Amino acid sequence: MPDTKRPRIPRGLAKDGAALWSYGFRPFFLGGAIWAVAAMALWIAALIHGLPLGGDYGPAQWHAHEMVFGFAPAVLAGFLLTAIPNWTGCLPVSGRALIGLASVWAAGRAVMAGAALTGPWLAALIDSAFLPLVLAMAAREIVAGRKWNDLKVLGGVAAIMAGNLGFHGAVLLGGHPGAWLRAAVAGYVLLVLIIGGRIIPSFTRNWLARQGAGAMPVAYDRFDMGVIALSALALAIWTLAPESRLAAFACAVAGVLNGARLVRWRGLAVRSESLLFVLHAAYAFVPLGFLALSAAGMGLLMPASALHVLSVGVIATMMLAVMTRATRGHTGQALTASRWTALSYMCLFAAALARPMADLTGLVGLMEASGLLWIAAFGLFVAEHLGMLLRVRRKAKAAMA
Template identity: 75%
Template sequence: MSPEKRPRVPRGSTRDGAALWSHGFRPFFLGGAVWAVAAMALWIAALARGLPLGGDLGAPLWHAHEMVFGFAPAVLAGFLLTAIPNWTGSLPVSGRPLIGLAAVWAAGRVALAGAGIIGLPLAALIDAAFLPALLAIAGREIVAGRKWNDLKVLAGCAAVMVGNLGFHAAVLTGGDPQVWLRAAVSGYVVLVLIIGGRIIPSFTRNWLHQRGAARMPVSFNRFDMGVIACSALALAAWTLAPEARATVPAALIAGGLNALRLARWRGLAVRAEALLLVLHAAYGFVPLGFAAIAAAGAGLLMPVSALHVLTVGVVATTMLAVMTRATRGHTGRPLTASRPTVAAYLCLFGAALARPLADLGDVPGLMEASGALWIAGFGLFVAEHGGMLLRARRQPRAAAP
């Protein structure tokens, strides 16, 4: 049977063993969220109490690495391992292979946290194993399903993988790891541009259609392709030369184009459903992120502030939005946001804004507040959705006779 005619696997289909290992989103969304809380708490402890983290890597670089290459790849893995079977109609990775992949990710977290004990070279080697394994699995599934258009998603994944390898190489050889951090963050932003441009207008269209709306989001066209291309060029300039003169106008142009792109998706029309509105709001940080890049290039903003607008505002808020929606949908819950879910969104938006504001003005406690809001946002996700991820999918109630 050809991949195009192969029947799709029902979401949450019954498998032997624990529900946690039935789909990729379950262990990786849960593990990523738990690590988001734990890693931030450890970073705050390092700042307040001098807790040694990362051995020769040092606590600041450990913190940067674990946000970009620890937490975020777990969520990316959960999304890809769940979305690709839907794209290709193939069976999802589950059971022992999924356990093995999750173990590789967890080993990297333990190894880098304990790099002072086992040594940084060995810790880097253990950590570097996860992203190539994920890329190989995702690439194999897309190629086997002959979904050639979806291969572009792997470009962003490859950028993150190369960024991680370059980061470790730079640290071990005395180089500058910051360029590799920017390269990986750029890869994540490109993924948001590609995947977000696919799911946000689609989900919006479905929601509006169900309510009989006449106007729909503009479908993907050449304008979207141009926006993605211009954005990728601006991100490349920022990665390689964040303070160069050419980076400022490139970022401003990309920011303006992404603002226009977002306006075409009719975000205000779905304001009644926070589970959908949050995707539009998260994408709204894309033009803000490019504006921050331009401001930093012009000397008006600290470079680390621009980085945090992208990492927290664009990447993390988009991930939290996808995690909540996918968890509810794939476990048989209604696709509507509860009060704790809305609170989690607001916490992360607050964290994204508080961190750069801490560099703009001498307001005590803003940086600490940003970290606390981050912990609260992902802590709320674990508290509300952790049980859903651990338990089998809910079955629809039988209709009354």
């Protein structure tokens, strides 16, 4: 007998209406990618032409917020609303509920860009609504499907939500939101450690099995659990004391351990398939990012550059890798990367490396080049996948774990 007491959320692959609202990945991957391009273009305009952005937040804080709490949560929501139905066996959220959630996200982007007109308090209130809704919806679906082991994913989402609330609170009360920004970045990295550790070896194992390969990725074991736990500790120390010797040591250890974890997944064996190899390449920024944080803690690298290795190298590249694979898989396309897709990967990898290289080498133009490469990467995604996201309704291939 159905549970009539539990609030109902419209579900299912909507067969009528726009294809855009039939599955979570469609509006949020598209909206996130478009905003990635637009927000970076606005930031470059602010740097070059002094375009006022963010009102009391200021252009620099607006840029940081919109990358970590604007673009990235959209992609995260698209992933969760697409992956969780695969984990639980429940039908995906679609239709009016999906339109409502996307509208809340879009409203947040509008009020943050126009905070000078709306005022910071109203902007903070509207922007802060999205992540709690995503967390509640994801929690409800996991609980309804009784997939208790997947509840750990919600910890990362909660950290990002708390980071956004703290970010707004710090700005509104005259403080600096740096610690809250780091907490959110740590939450994303933790999700990559958990979910990436699930999908990367799984997809690799499936591909190698089809090729008849003998050696397979090492299965998830206590080593993985230990790496995740120690990495979470290192991230916590870095969040609270980013320039301390303890943070430098903990991040160095986490970097080495994550490098060892990556080697166990046999990434080089799948280098001929870019759509799969990019997941390994994106995860490679995890040990690189931890080592960058360690270098920053020892005064060898600017903290902002180390942060960009995580935010662009780990978070954005993993998101682009998942966006391309999931979009192709869930619209019935072949799970292989086109030349344009491969080029978008290369642009984002270069963007992630150009920012710290600008500090290390002092070369003029590298910082601006990083922003332009970012725009190119997500612009290519929109150009290639727009039709798939808006129109294509086909039987999905296995694209999500």
